[in-house]
Amino acid sequence: MLRTLAVAVLLSTASWAGAQDETYTLDEETVEIAHELAETALDSDLAWRITRSLTTEIGPRLAGTPQEERAREWAVAKLKSLAFDNVRVEPFELDLWTRxxxxxxxxxxxxxxxxxxxxxxxxxxxxxxxxxxxxxxxxxxxxxxxxxxxxxxxxxxxxxxxxxxxxxxxxxxxxxxxxxxxxxxxxxxxxxxxxxxxxxxxxxxxxxxxxxxxxxxxxxxxxxxxxxxxxxxxxxxxxxxxxxxxxxxxxxxxxxAGWRGEVLSGNVIADIEGAEAPEEVVIIGAHLDSWDTATGALDDGAGVGIVTAAARLIAESGHRPRRTIRLVLFGSEEVGLVGARAYANARLRDGTLENHVIGSESDFGARKVWRLSSNVGEHALPFFTAMHREMQHLGIVRGGNEGGGGPDMIPLQYMGMPVARLEQNGEDYFEFHHTPNDTLDKISPEEMAQNVAAWVMFTWFLADSEMDFRPQSEETVSE
Ligand SMILES: [Zn+2]
Missing domain, CATH: 3.50.30.30 (Glucose Oxidase; domain 1)
Known part of the structure; x- marks a missing residue:
């Protein structure tokens, strides 16, 4: 599987220029709704309020600890209050390490x-x-x-x-x-x-x-x-x-410090059910756990706020996309993508892995998004060109087609799911990341609103399309 994926990636990179010449026309009404959503997002402080709530009401939330469990309870209550469909926790086992x-x-x-x-x-x-x-x-x-x-x-x-x-x-x-x-x-x-x-x-x-x-x-x-x-x-x-x-x-x-035995962690999952193809899933995520040294505002309270707000703004717009938007707030990311692996394995078992059409995670702080990158089949690149054109007013350039979709997308990508990423400016991210300085004051509500505007357009376009983002058979070389 990985080998086929790698070859496909090479091919799409090689013929990148050719694919850019082709055009794709987005549905007019889809475009209009995307711009309405972005305008609403730029005026909204919902993401910041969600991040403020998580970091203030829960605080640090090391994987596998009672604090991470409280974060799951917080997430379930928050997502229900924001009127998401089918809010649930998928538990998994974790070897606990604490300081x-x-x-x-x-x-x-x-x-x-x-x-x-x-x-x-x-x-x-x-x-x-x-x-x-x-x-x-x-x-x-x-x-x-x-x-x-x-x-x-x-x-x-x-x-x-x-x-x-x-x-x-x-x-x-x-x-x-x-x-x-x-x-x-x-x-x-x-x-x-x-x-x-x-x-x-x-x-x-x-x-x-x-x-x-x-x-x-x-x-x-x-x-x-x-x-x-x-x-x-x-x-x-x-x-x-x-x-x-x-x-x-x-x-x-x-x-x-030391290992303390097996405990339960979990992923919190919620859906916005698609109007026409509810079985097709566009997955967007962030991770709920943080390091124990701070409140994890940038890593990844900000991501939780950004993707939750983006999904919520779509849900409350009155427009239902074709496909289901699935929001996953992963547990135990910091300690080895344990929640992401559990999610991907559960989808392999329940047979719905193939329905995941594309995925992305926000996990790089709260500075502005500056680049849209992807890792999709070559035939889908004109779609990305068209989508990017609509997002340029947010200050976003088009990146390449060989990247990842964020840490918690790695297991799904490994299993063949296409990914894309809204890359944030990370020039000062590692000043604060994983230190006692990862606190809420490092987040600018204005920059966060730009993130939500980018995410709301991106998620809406992907979920309202019929595009199959996987490499097509002629784009892959199997042995
Ligand atoms: Zn993170």
Missing amino acids: GRSIYEEVAITAPYPQEVYGISLGGAAATPEQGLEAELAFFDSFDDLLAFEGVEDALEGKLVFVNDRMVAARGGEGYGWANRKRREAWREAEDRGAVGVLIRSVGTSSNRFAHTGMMGFPDGRLPEIPALAVSAPDADQIQRVHESGQTLRMRLRTY
Whole structure:
């Protein structure tokens, strides 16, 4: 399946210019309604009010915790009050990890002089021994240096490994994947070389002393036995300077993080039933869970507000689209797309996967949408050109046809569902993302309203069309 999809993607990219020459004419009434919806959205603060409600009434909502359960209850009540059809929760099981006591964990330099450091455990990390641990630091300028480190046998035995890769800010957040390698993989490399713990320069681009948490990677199910923490960028700079001075660095840690057994999480789902083809589903989503360090206003309270408001504005317009619009507020995204996998597997089991005509998620903060990208069959590109033309007044350019649809769309895309994305300006997203600074004051209601206007047009056009967005048989090469 994946192979066929990849070939199809290559073909659509190769003949991109040709496909742009073809034209597609959108239905006049559909276009008129789309513009009415966008005008209403630009005057509406519904998305902001929804995000305010979630972040204020529920607060932080780490996957699998009672706070995430309260967020589901909040979502069900909110969606019912907004008159969605068939509001329901689909539960799934989750291995719970928590930080233990507090988001303020003990991290300090002890030599060459004592200095407290701002750091935080990474998701999935083990705790230190009850009394804490103190060890000499082994400094690596990059994750690649750690990978390449052979050294004398046991050279890292009993040490704390420090990995210093930096992330670069970019509108599309391009630096994140690369910078995240150390977050996901450094613990294994350190543990395999005998280290007692691992510290990384905080992923993210902020220069304040908050550190960026996030899940580590466990590709084969092996879990860490050592503590793993991010330290803030200015503290990482300090550690680097002391290291460069040639002095021996020692640090002390005391953390309580760990895995707590199996619990229930869940996805909250609601529909706006289609008028003509109710079995065909356009899925739009965001995720309900957040990290425990803040109220998750940008990640992803904003997405919850934006997609919920967009769907609601369509529902209350009095116009029913041809197809069903399905709103999914996913659970447990941050800890490994657990809700997204559960949703996709459930659709595989109930036989409705094939009915999902296209999907998209809002999960990149609340700054303006600046680009419409897609990953659809080549024959559907003229449709996107026509749809984009109607959305240009919102300041949106047309992007390429090889992207994703947002994190929670990955499992569905993997199973063959076409995706599209309204890309937001993310140039300052990683200043706040996964840190205690991800709070409501970072959201501009005006920029959020532009997002809703883009989403309401996008969702309406996709749901009111008859277009099959999957690559057609002549566009795919099977073996
Ligand atoms: Zn997110």
